[in-house]
Amino acid sequence: MGTRFEDRTEAGERLAAALSQFRERPGTVVLGLARGGIPVAAAVAKALYLPLGTVLVRKLGIPGHEETAYGALAWARGRTVRLVNKPLVDRVLDHGVRREWLDEVEERERAELHRRVDLYPGTSVDLAGKTVLLVDDGLATGATMRAAVEAVRESGAAVVVAAAPVGSIEAEASVERVCDAVICLHLPGKFRAVGSFYRHFEQLSDDAAIGYLGQ
Numbered sequence: 001m002g003t004r005f006e007d008r009t010e011a012g013e014r015l016a017a018a019l020s021q022f023r024e025r026p027g028t029v030v031l032g033l034a035r036g037g038i039p040v041a042a043a044v045a046k047a048l049y050l051p052l053g054t055v056l057v058r059k060l061g062i063p064g065h066e067e068t069a070y071g072a073l074a075w076a077r078g079r080t081v082r083l084v085n086k087p088l089v090d091r092v093l094d095h096g097v098r099r100e101w102l103d104e105v106e107e108r109e110r111a112e113l114h115r116r117v118d119l120y121p122g123t124s125v126d127l128a129g130k131t132v133l134l135v136d137d138g139l140a141t142g143a144t145m146r147a148a149v150e151a152v153r154e155s156g157a158a159v160v161v162a163a164a165p166v167g168s169i170e171a172e173a174s175v176e177r178v179c180d181a182v183i184c185l186h187l188p189g190k191f192r193a194v195g196s197f198y199r200h201f202e203q204l205s206d207d208a209a210i211g212y213l214g215q
Contacts, residue, residue, distance in 0.1 A: 012047075
């Protein structure tokens with residue numbers, strides 16, 4: 001099974017140890033990818049004495065294979081960033097997935113993203129010239145993290161570091177191409193679902209995520 005984490009908070013505490021060079025660093029903020037990355041980011045921010053915020057993201061999952069992302073959406077400072085893996089989209093269309101099904105996925109996820117904008121605190125942190133630590137609970141495909149990286153770049157971030165307790169080798173390589181550094185504690189040769197590396201990996205509610213951001 002390899003490395004296992006008790007829960008997202010414990011994973012964040014361990015991740016913070018690998019990010020110790022950022023402890024109390026001026027001009028640095030921690031942003032958790034909503035929702036699952038927020039408890040991890042909260043533990044990182046607490047350990048490093050840094051301000052905490054969030055990036056709203058939604059994975060665009062292939063109909064019938066929702067865990068596999070063909071793209072992602074991220075919201076930052078009034079604008080939605082859309083990232084799509086075009087070669088993958090072309091392949092799934094060739095295998096019988098209809099374009100309107102993909103359009104329905106995007107419409108649904110975009111609506112959910114916008115629903116959260118007024119609900120979640122910490123979405124309008126000033127990032128101009130800042131070092132941003134983007135934190136998620138895991139990198140499966142890297143799609144949502146790549147969208148988050150693009151969103152914070154467009155918001156003026158000077159340095160972007162992606163960090164997660166666990167990730168696939170492919171996702172880590174993908175994210176590495178778009179940010180200044182990637183910190184991933186565990187890169188198993190055979191990657192399963194992110195949740196399989198946690199002992200407790202419950203679905204996070206809006207109220208729970210907002211609670212972490214309000215601490």
